[in-house]
Amino acid sequence: xxxxxxxxxxxxxxxxxxxxxxxxxxxxxxxxxxxxxxxxxxxxxxxxxxxxxxxxxxxxxxxxxxxxxxxxxxxxxxxxxxxxxxxxxxxxxxxxxxxxxxxxxxxxxxxxxxxxxxxxxxxxxxxxxxxxxxxxxxxxxxxxxxxxxxxxxxxxxxxxxxxxxxxxxxxxxxxxxxxxxxxxxxxxxxxxxxxxxxxxxxxxxxxxxxxxxxxxxxxxxxxxxxxxxxxxxxxxxxxxxxxxxxxxxxxxxxxxxxxxxxxxxxxxxxxxxxxxxxxxxxxxxxxxxxxxxxxxxxxxxxxxxxxxxxxxxxxxxx
Amino acid sequence: xxxxxxxxxxxxxxxxxxxxxxxxxxxxxxxxxxxxxxxxxxxxxxxxxxxxxxxxxxxxxxxxxxxxxxxxxxxxxxxxxxxxxxxxxxxxxxxxxxxxxxxxxxxxxxxxxxxxxxxxxxxxxxxxxxxxxxxxxxxxxxxxxxxxxxxxxxxxxxxxxxxxxxxxxxxxxxxxxxxxxxxxxxxxxxxxxxxxxxxxxxxxxxxxxxxxxxxxxxxxxxxxxxxxxxxxxxxxxxxxxxxxxxxxxxxxxxxxxxxxxxxxxxxxxxxxxxxxxxxxxxxxxxxxxxxxxxxxxxxxxxxxxxxxxxxxxxxxxx
Numbered sequence: 001x002x003x004x005x006x007x008x009x010x011x012x013x014x015x016x017x018x019x020x021x022x023x024x025x026x027x028x029x030x031x032x033x034x035x036x037x038x039x040x041x042x043x044x045x046x047x048x049x050x051x052x053x054x055x056x057x058x059x060x061x062x063x064x065x066x067x068x069x070x071x072x073x074x075x076x077x078x079x080x081x082x083x084x085x086x087x088x089x090x091x092x093x094x095x096x097x098x099x100x101x102x103x104x105x106x107x108x109x110x111x112x113x114x115x116x117x118x119x120x121x122x123x124x125x126x127x128x129x130x131x132x133x134x135x136x137x138x139x140x141x142x143x144x145x146x147x148x149x150x151x152x153x154x155x156x157x158x159x160x161x162x163x164x165x166x167x168x169x170x171x172x173x174x175x176x177x178x179x180x181x182x183x184x185x186x187x188x189x190x191x192x193x194x195x196x197x198x199x200x201x202x203x204x205x206x207x208x209x210x211x212x213x214x215x216x217x218x219x220x221x222x223x224x225x226x227x228x229x230x231x232x233x234x235x236x237x238x239x240x241x242x243x244x245x246x247x248x249x250x251x252x253x254x255x256x257x258x259x260x261x262x263x264x265x266x267x268x269x270x271x272x273x274x275x276x277x278x279x280x281x282x283x284x285x286x287x288x289x290x291x292x293x294x295x296x297x298x299x300x301x302x303x304x305x306x307x308x309x310x311x312x313x314x315x316x317x318x
Numbered sequence: 319x320x321x322x323x324x325x326x327x328x329x330x331x332x333x334x335x336x337x338x339x340x341x342x343x344x345x346x347x348x349x350x351x352x353x354x355x356x357x358x359x360x361x362x363x364x365x366x367x368x369x370x371x372x373x374x375x376x377x378x379x380x381x382x383x384x385x386x387x388x389x390x391x392x393x394x395x396x397x398x399x400x401x402x403x404x405x406x407x408x409x410x411x412x413x414x415x416x417x418x419x420x421x422x423x424x425x426x427x428x429x430x431x432x433x434x435x436x437x438x439x440x441x442x443x444x445x446x447x448x449x450x451x452x453x454x455x456x457x458x459x460x461x462x463x464x465x466x467x468x469x470x471x472x473x474x475x476x477x478x479x480x481x482x483x484x485x486x487x488x489x490x491x492x493x494x495x496x497x498x499x500x501x502x503x504x505x506x507x508x509x510x511x512x513x514x515x516x517x518x519x520x521x522x523x524x525x526x527x528x529x530x531x532x533x534x535x536x537x538x539x540x541x542x543x544x545x546x547x548x549x550x551x552x553x554x555x556x557x558x559x560x561x562x563x564x565x566x567x568x569x570x571x572x573x574x575x576x577x578x579x580x581x582x583x584x585x586x587x588x589x590x591x592x593x594x595x596x597x598x599x600x601x602x603x604x605x606x607x608x609x610x611x612x613x614x615x616x617x618x619x620x621x622x623x624x625x626x627x628x629x630x631x632x633x634x635x636x
Contacts, residue, residue, distance in 0.1 A: 036400060046356050047358070049355045052446055053413035055449065095370070127369065130371045134450055136448070152352075213353065
């Protein structure tokens with residue numbers, strides 16, 4: 001196949017579909033018509049690349065969100081991986097498998113992808129459109145950063161910080177699964193997540209030593225910081241910032257938040273962050289030395305050890 | 319989701335599956351365990367990125383090829399887009415949607431991807447494994463090159479050259495579609511294509527002005543060179559290098575060849591190329607000035623104009 005915006009001949013309508021998408025995206029789409037997209041990386045910067053696949057009935061259901069929202073959140077999930085490294089987005093590519101039953105919604109999916117790209121400064125640099133029996137969006141995001149924020153590097157003595165308020169995606173999915181309608185602020189956290197790009201760069205500039213974005217729930221992500229850094233993470237469940245009527249347990253297990261979880265000095269000026277971004281920054285635990293036999297992540301409530309909310313409560317698979 | 323080698327929790331077996339794949343790939347897989355893969359681009363070089371999606375029953379059928387071959391050809395198709403730009407591969411990422419019915423073949427798919435990466439010098443730098451009802455492999459390939467070979471740039475007076483012998487994939491698919499078994503050399507062209515990486519660099523070093531890889535058939539690709547370069551391409555059908563019992567029409571329409579089609583000086587030393595790569599390099603036409611009212615691609619047989627074999631004979635969609 002040929003590269004960016006591959007147009008398979010012999011499948012009527014692809015050409016028109018891709019032309020329509022390119023027209024819709026306008027100057028947001030670049031590099032069209034060659035086998036690869038081309039990037040120049042600023043001197044001294046490193047290039048980072050993420051890959052994400054969003055599949056109908058695995059990552060979302062058609063009844064829950066609009067086609068625009070599906071495109072938007074799929075792209076934003078990939079872009080959030082750039083934010084997790086404190087990188088600035090350069091571009092995204094889209095490998096779209098489009099069943100006949102989604103054909104009429106093609107441009108709405110593209111609009112959502114375009115929104116996510118536009119709002120984060122990414123260009124749309126390539127794509128591949130295939131038929132198939134199941135809607136899936138494979139999105140790669142490319143960015144650059146001089147010093148990538150990694151999961152490694154947390155130091156005993158650091159505090160554990162999280163951006164935003166947690167629990168929205170889990171509560172939204174729970175409402176849908178019960179046949180209900182989630183409250184708007186919960187729904188928005190599932191349907192319109194935001195990659196915390198500038199927030200991550202602020203955190204690095206203010207001493208963050210390790211970090212990631214919350215895909216699988218805070219409790220689960222904390223274990224990555226512990227394992228990668230060779231440290232122990234103490235998570236104060238009663239400090240978790242809760243959205244709406246989420247419980248601490250909900251907040252610890254809610255995935256696809258795309259908020260940032262970082263290890264950074266306890267002296268971090270959270271109010272400066274909150275002023276800059278109009279987003280909470282909450283100290284939710286501490287980094288301790290690893291101890292033989294001790295669990296790498298320990299949950300506490302009012303200083304007393306409790307069971308760690310385990311398992312990512314991704315939405316039940318149909 | 320998190321990046322390279324995303325391991326969705328809550329779906330039993332993913333972790334084991336990905337661990338097994340990483341073990342199988344060994345040092346070929348790198349950058350595991352952070353949100354993004356990180357690349358350093360050599361000074362003065364540009365980064366290029368391709369994206370390709372291979373979907374069961376659209377791009378291949380299970381009965382035709384082995385799981386290893388599916389993994390191999392999917393990865394090689396993406397890597398071939400790097401070759402088309404005369405770039406050297408750095409790495410590939412894999413977004414794999416794996417139905418339950420393919421679960422037992424997961425490692426065989428991974429082995430094929432690994433073979434393609436190993437044989438082209440690419441590392442496996444990231445992945446995302448999802449459930450789904452349909453097997454698809456979304457592969458992105460990343461490479462670097464100082465001066466990308468583009469589709470633009472063909473000059474009137476250049477000759478049109480092609481590597482290899484054409485027709486194999488079309489004849490193989492035709493045999494399968496008829497319920498038969500293709501001859502080994504035809505089957506190999508479909509199942510085990512090769513990205514012409516060093517060949518492309520040789521061609522650039524020897525004056526190639528424009529080029530691409532043959533995804534959709536020579537006749538179709540020639541039109542891209544004509545359109546991008548603002549020139550007219552004359553294609554001598556009787557000069558097409560034929561594999562086995564392929565006709566010139568087969569050779570002109572056979573897609574997924576992944577051979578190179580380039581505009582380059584007529585004085586190119588094809589025998590030096592053939593000695594270096596043990597691969598034919600054949601002059602199959604010429605680049606002419608665009609002429610108002612003239613077709614951008616003109617087919618000839620023994621100098622007489624004939625109808626252009628139109629339409630990419632991708633295999634019939636089920």
